[in-house]
Amino acid sequence: MRCAILAFLAGVCWLQTRAELPPPAYLAGALAAALVLFLLRKRAATLLAAAILGAAWSAWLAHVALADALPREQEGRDVTIVGTVDSLPHEFDGGARFHLRVERVLTPDAAVPPRIAISWYGQPGATEGLTPVEPGERWQLVVRLQRPHGNANPYGFDYEAWLLEQGVRATGYVRPAGPRNVRLDAFVPRPGHVVERARAALRRHILRELDGKRYAGVIVALVIGDQRGIPQSSWDVFNRTGISHLVSISGLHITMVAALAAWVMSALWRRSFFVEGAALPLRLPAQKAAALAGALVALLYVLLAGSGVPAQRTFYMLAAVAAALWFGRVVALSHVLCLALLVVVLIDPWAVLGAGFWLSFGAVAVILYANLGRVQPDAGWRRTLGMAVRTQYAVTVGLVPLTMLLFAQVSLASPIANAVAIPVVSLFVTPLALIGALLPAALAGWVLGLAHLAIEVLADGLAWLAASPLAVMNAPAPQPWIFVLALAGTAWMLAPRGWPHRWAGLAAWAPMLTQLPSAPPAGTFSVTAFDVGQGMALLVETERHRLLYDAGPQYGPVADAAGRILLPYLRGRGIGALDALVVSHSDVDHAGGARTLLEGVSVAQVHSSLSAGHPVVQAARRHSRCGAGQAWSWDGVRFELLGPTPQSYEQVGLKANARSCVLRVSAHGKAMLLAADIEAAQEMQLIETAAGQLRADVLLAPHHGSGTSSTAAFLAAVEPRLGIFQVGYRNRYRHPKKEVYERYASLGIRRLRTDESGAVLLRFGRTLDVSEFRAERRRYWHGR
Known part of the structure; x- marks a missing residue:
């Protein structure tokens, strides 16, 4: 199964490198070919069939997504539409930016995609006496749209791919149209709107209690996954010290919250806390109740996080483990990881274009590989601490080639920074931030203030560490053969104990770390x-x-x-x-x-x-x-x-x-x-x-x-x-x-x-x- 899922992933990745989509008529032929290959019951044929299915599935979803493109002749035209605010708005100096789900187009002969990204310059409603936009509101707006377009540069962010992944097929801005820009309904009840409105309420609550604080945006990111309030100067420090993965709702945070919920449920269930005199464990084992509670809390947290790839991966893995426990099955963690990978790319084949996809799954794969045969249940605290240190070492070393490929740099300060930041952020700041976000204003200020103080002290120390010229090593992004060689060396270094000369794997990194920038010949x-x-x-x-x-x-x-x-x-x-x-x-x-x-x-x-x-x-x-x-x-x-x-x-x-x-x-x-x-x-x-x-x-x-x-x-x-x-x-x-x-x-x-x-x-x-x-x-x- 694992090899077939990886082959499916390879097919998805191949499709995302194509300049043109295969015609829809070809997809039926691809499915027929995959079926024939599966019937051969040969390993190589099965893997090829899985790859063909991955490419065909991605192509079909792409055809569906691209079918809603804004016609070129509609660009730059003022169009009146009715729709609902379908995302958490990003407020900036001078306006707000949000996604709008279009319900009706009031302008005759106008064609508008079902989901668009809108910027509203000037404080929304400043001249009309209205309040700023909130998720779930229904608005009538006059907008001017254009087709998705982003800057195209080497090593740059592909904005058009990101819009496609978000289901956005046009961007634009609200025109100053006076009374024609009007809020029709304060809230339209839909599941997505409920989630986004809850995220907006939590963000507003946190920012109100931490008004004027330097790292309020970090606290918001830890609670609801919205990182847009973190200034670039802070990101520079987090990236140089290698702790940017902690400044969000990471898999570690979700796992921690889910484990806490499962532990609480198990303790209460065993004591039949909910019903006086009821023997609940006799009706449903406490382990199953705990697994269900942990999975549900993880799902809630993922929804609040905005359902990013790391959060999705963690939830699918937790759900698979919970399902296995519920049905009394024993599954290998590598199977669970591959199953989570399959679900992610089935739902979102464009996830493979983001660095977060590879870093998230890569980190877990490295942990599983490096700890192969080393996990000991009921180990003492010394063994647990040793395992934590080895795991951090494995992740730090294991992700170096991938980090160099994606960002052309690796943080040398990361081991020191993470040794301090992981326990501070995961075990202290995140729980306090979550508790403070749920408490009433009278109590929230103290709890959130304590969380912010911890982040402030940590960030000051990280800034000092990041200021060192030795904090980061830069080198050109490696060529494919150099990257593959570095991966092989990494696997050698992280091989199980007893593998000969594991330190020799470091030699395979030499071409990656000693590259020089390319330059024109002399005289040109x-x-x-x-x-x-x-x-x-x-x-x-x-x-x-x-x-x-x-x-x-x-x-x-x-x-x-x-x-x-x-x-x-x-x-x-x-x-x-x-x-x-x-x-x-x-x-x-x-x-x-x-x-x-x-x-x-x-x-x-x-x-x-x-x-x-x-x-x-x-x-x-x-x-x-x-x-x-x-x-x-x-x-x-x-x-x-x-x-x-x-x-x-x-x-x-x-x-x-x-x-x-x-x-x-x-x-x-x-x-x-x-x-x-x-x-x-x-x-x-x-x-x-x-x-x-x-x-x-x-x-x-x-x-x-x-x-x-x-x-x-x-x-x-x-x-x-x-x-x-x-x-x-x-x-x-x-x-x-x-x-x-x-x-x-x-x-x-x-x-x-x-x-x-x-x-x-x-x-x-x-x-x-x-x-x-x-x-x-x-x-x-x-x-x-």
């Missing part, structure tokens, strides 16, 4: 134009140097392109330092991520046109103003700043765009011109002062292709073969402007847009090689 360079939405960010690499041109936009008060896109990419490549950062000018779509970038990676030099008092200038280790005439060479590659002019800094009132840093990078007769947001006047100035230096094979379209830039004279002077437009999908500026985009085409210039191509990689050598991330890593849900 590469440029990665990231898909950051409506903004700019490009990484220029030579043989031994790296320069980032602009740092992308700021998306919100605590989110920017550096945190979401640039730093994950640099970590994935194993890049821990940059030789230079050029911030072309002060607009937030160019400088918005610079502070976060400077905090996340070492930057030797910052060049910019920013004022001396700008926060980026203040945070820079070394800073210099951009100025025409500055030039340097790295590894046979020449860098030239063509603008702005030194005199422009003296012109009071000059627009930031007009003072953009213009950079030309060239080698072997190939060049790229990075023109930031210069406009027609600056283009003409460059033609007059640097006409002989403008020619380039690739042009980063000035000002994202706005109507004020890319004049015919400038394009004629540059003579690009390729134009790159860094723009956001359906951006509000409507960049690139139609007439400008067509101007490039009329001159025979190839055009690439990051909203369509994703990140674009350019390799400048004897030839110019171009690759588009969406084309090379296309999946069946992209653009659907």
Whole structure:
């Protein structure tokens, strides 16, 4: 059974790597083929049949999910709908974000998917006199929708896949439509709404009692699994110390609560506490009653947790153990784990795309493998403590290859941090948080305050530990053969006692831990134009140097392109330092991520046109103003700043765009011109002062292709073969402007847009090689 389930999983994983879904007609043939293979009753044939079933099942669910796509012609149209709030709303400065289950579409000829993700900017109801949205409410809203779309970058988060897993087939926002945005019902009774309303009430209760506390979001996460209230600065500390798995409703917490419920039920049942004089154990054995109570409490906790993959896995395993005990069966834990895995991928085949799936099941698999033959019932406290230490060692070592594959880093501080954090969070903070969440306000403040104090003291210690440069080891994400070799070495190290030379397995880690970031050959360079939405960010690499041109936009008060896109990419490549950062000018779509970038990676030099008092200038280790005439060479590659002019800094009132840093990078007769947001006047100035230096094979379209830039004279002077437009999908500026985009085409210039191509990689050598991330890593849900 276990091998067949793993083969089914392999089929599911294969399907999630396809660029196109197999046609529905093929699925019937696949089922017939699987049936024939099963009837052969051969092991290999059975495994192949299970894999075919996994792929076919996933494909069928994908066809069903994608059938509800928003038609392209409906994008950007104002539509009036009626629906219920179907998720726990996330409130942020300036609005709220939530899922809406659509019940009716009131606009004629409009087609809207049954589940959509909505943002409501401005305090919901601020002008209409209504209260903020709550789960289970029925609203009539005027919304503007678009098809699912996310930034597409190497080592980045696939937002479109996440929306598909959530059953969301359109995103949008509420339009300011006055009385047409109205709450129709305060609560629509449905099971899902009851659960989400309970989660909302618990969150509100906790935040009210911990108002203004630094780690109130952590307490909320431990009670209801909502991690959105934890700031990025705290996540940085938790990730560097390897305890982020504890800052949620983990499998350990669910198991602990279920075990406590089972123990209490068993004690009460044995004493026939519920009915005076009743011999309850004679009617139902106490073990069965305890198993049922534990499973039910675990289910309730999982529902409150938002049913994440680790929580689901834990509940299915507990339910399987409870069922085995109820029916008097003996099952191996490895069978229970595989059964839980099967249920998860049957319900949600897209779960395999998330890191949590692999880390959750991987951790349990490592524990079972490492403790094979070592579990001793009724062991003393010394043996129990020794088992706990060996288990922590096994999980720490066993997940290193997977952590390096998923995050390109491993926390060296994790063993120390977890040795303290696991008992503090699991045995002290979590029980107090759960009790405090259920107590009335008069008592809850003291209990929740004590839980918060413990987290605060722990977090301060972790922050000190995380500040050490030795807290984390970074290396490029391993290639497949390196990852498999490291897994084999890990299995050797964690083999049962008596296995020869277990320490030798560490040698298999050497290729994984000693990789160096890839780099272009000497005398050549590469440029990665990231898909950051409506903004700019490009990484220029030579043989031994790296320069980032602009740092992308700021998306919100605590989110920017550096945190979401640039730093994950640099970590994935194993890049821990940059030789230079050029911030072309002060607009937030160019400088918005610079502070976060400077905090996340070492930057030797910052060049910019920013004022001396700008926060980026203040945070820079070394800073210099951009100025025409500055030039340097790295590894046979020449860098030239063509603008702005030194005199422009003296012109009071000059627009930031007009003072953009213009950079030309060239080698072997190939060049790229990075023109930031210069406009027609600056283009003409460059033609007059640097006409002989403008020619380039690739042009980063000035000002994202706005109507004020890319004049015919400038394009004629540059003579690009390729134009790159860094723009956001359906951006509000409507960049690139139609007439400008067509101007490039009329001159025979190839055009690439990051909203369509994703990140674009350019390799400048004897030839110019171009690759588009969406084309090379296309999946069946992209653009659907």
